[in-house]
Amino acid sequence: MNNFNRRDFIKLMGISTAAVATPSLLKTASAAGFSPRVVVVGSGFAGSTVAKHLRLWSNNVIDVTVVDPHASHVSCVMSNLVVNQQLSMLDITFQHTILNEKYGVNFIQSSVSSINHDAAEKQVFLENGQVISCDYIVLAPGISFDDIPGLDHQKVPHAWIAGPQTELLRDKMKAISGGDTFVMTIPKAPYRCPPGPYERACVIADMMKKKGGGKVIVLDLNPKIIVEEHMFSNAFSEIYGGIVEYIPNITINSVDSDNLIVYTNQGKFEADVLNVIPTHRAGKIITDLGFNTVADRWADINPISYELNDTPDVFVIGDSSGTSQPKSGHMANSQAKICADAIIRKIANRPLDSEERLANLTTNSACYSPITDKTATWLTAGFAYNKIEHKMKAIPASLGEAELHHVDHYKDMFSWSKNLFENTFM
Ligand SMILES: Cc1cc2nc3c(=O)[nH]c(=O)nc-3n(C[C@H](O)[C@H](O)[C@H](O)COP(=O)(O)OP(=O)(O)OC[C@H]3O[C@@H](n4cnc5c(N)ncnc54)[C@H](O)[C@@H]3O)c2cc1C
Known part of the structure; x- marks a missing residue:
């Protein structure tokens, strides 16, 4: 089709x-x-x-x-x-x-x-x-959303129910500089809009690219990209190669909302803007x-x-x-x-x-x-x-x-x- x-x-x-x-x-x-x-x-x-x-x-x-x-x-x-x-x-x-x-x-x-x-x-x-x-x-x-220890959505927006959360993430992105690190998490499926988190990673990576570069770390709780795998993996490695780092099989242990750190089964990730979307x-x-x-x-x-x-x-x-x-x-x-x-x-x-x-x-x-x-x-x-x-x-x-x-x-x-x-x- x-x-x-x-x-x-x-x-x-x-x-x-x-x-x-x-x-x-x-x-x-x-x-x-x-x-x-x-x-x-x-x-x-x-x-x-x-x-x-x-x-x-x-x-x-x-x-x-x-x-x-x-x-x-x-x-x-x-x-x-x-x-x-x-x-x-x-x-x-x-x-x-x-x-x-x-x-x-x-x-x-x-x-x-x-x-x-x-x-x-x-x-x-x-x-x-x-x-x-x-x-x-x-x-x-x-x-x-499921609770995550330490997560405060006023400091770490999900922007997955649109409204003030969308504005908060938009404003944080306005303030982000080239060379900064954006870290986001993808919830375990099923979640609303299956391609949505991968789409967000692309939108943010595009913004970072225009700012001269930076990092977009995508922490996926699923074992792989769950939809349009070919499209998104190509986008991550080709259009946004060197910017997007995609890591599957993540388990989130806790979040330090003041210092923008997410602690996971695969280590801790520090961010300038942190976007945690809980399951x-x-x-x-x-x-x-x-x-x-x-x-x-x-x-x-x-x-x-x-x-x-x-x-x-x-x-x-x-x-x-x-x-x-x-x-x-x-x-x-x-x-x-x-x-x-x-x-x-x-x-x-x-x-x-x-x-x-x-x-x-x-x-x-x-x-x-x-x-x-x-x-x-x-x-x-x-x-x-x-x-x-x-x-x-x-x-x-x-x-x-x-x-x-x-x-x-x-x-x-x-x-x-x-x-x-x-x-x-x-
Ligand atoms: C970034 C993003 C991109 C997306 N892109 C797409 C797309 O391309 N295509 C697509 O089809 N979908 C997309 N979606 C998914 C889509 O937005 C949701 O699946 C859709 O909103 C679900 O509709 P709903 O009516 O179940 O919930 P909602 O639209 O969230 O509505 C729920 C309503 O219930 C109200 N409510 C909750 N509790 C109570 C209560 N106790 N009393 C009274 N009211 C209450 C809330 O205030 C809210 O208004 C996207 C989602 C995101 C986050």
Whole structure:
């Protein structure tokens, strides 16, 4: 799949909607004066997409409330280009008022501290003291990080949840000088955006090269580069030869955040800028509720609905869900549409497992990675539901990656991300 282009991405975005239930399915509920209520926890890629599509596809019959502590979402997608100042924070920030104004999604700015899911009428408890009653709950809280002794993210940014952390890393990079050393760590897979850390190493190495040189030490907790191995290993050894040093099989013991030193199984590494990205787990609320039953980290969901396997009417989508699909914004958008369709069918009392629906159940993911400040590469994967194994499995023909980093891919990256942002947040 070498001639992958923007049109293919747009097509992929379309098929991910699976077999969408039409609004007419909800006529009965609506006519009976029954207004189903859904509360969505988190308004990132997964949460915003499900909220928007629940309203759109139910013809506004479903009452949808989104809760998130932030008034706007700062996208991780494209955030490495804020670090190298090719983009501004504004370029990757999306106001939640848009979904309210365009689709009537209610938005409450707060954090969800707990839920009560035992009764048919569910409750969502907010940190501001509010309690919201509803019929269905969608949890889309993204990721949280493992603790590392000594790690203080105000001194050692992860910049892996975009926002103030992105600005902190950008500002540290503004102050870094030629000849300095940047040390970063790559979390154990699965983590969000499989090529993302290698992309960051390239973006930083490009900055160091422009400053006249320096070192970028990449400490990978995995045994090797986990995606686009040929592309990234070539970039490290050829474009950034003498700058990037890649070391796999790392175990982090501790971090000295004041002196910017990371202690590992392969010795200590001293940095002028230290960027530790800890290993991920589901968003904290998932762990607090005891839903982290997949590998003690992720939520155990039914892939045809994203409903929790042992908790009816509670759904988990996006990076918090425990599936073999990559954790990406594109994938979160895809999963959210299947979840919206499933909730609408449940409300309309229509089966989720009809032959036609299962045959159309697909998701997809794409990640673009800048390699220099003018070229990029891409990676894509599509998944289809496998009835025998009851899981989403990669479609071999859909697996693809760019052969070369190229200026055209760099341009396509902006069209693709614009399309994803619009489909999700607008
Ligand atoms: C550098 C980088 C580059 C990337 N590039 C790509 C790419 O090219 N392509 C791609 O598809 N993906 C990419 N990604 C991955 C993508 O950003 C994530 O996979 C995506 O954000 C996951 O969506 P999500 O909705 O699960 O989580 P998020 O988008 O992180 O949203 C989670 C939301 O939940 C909220 N929340 C958490 N807890 C609570 C609570 N208790 N109550 C209320 N709200 C809560 C948070 O405030 C947040 O708004 C990249 C990531 C990084 C870091």
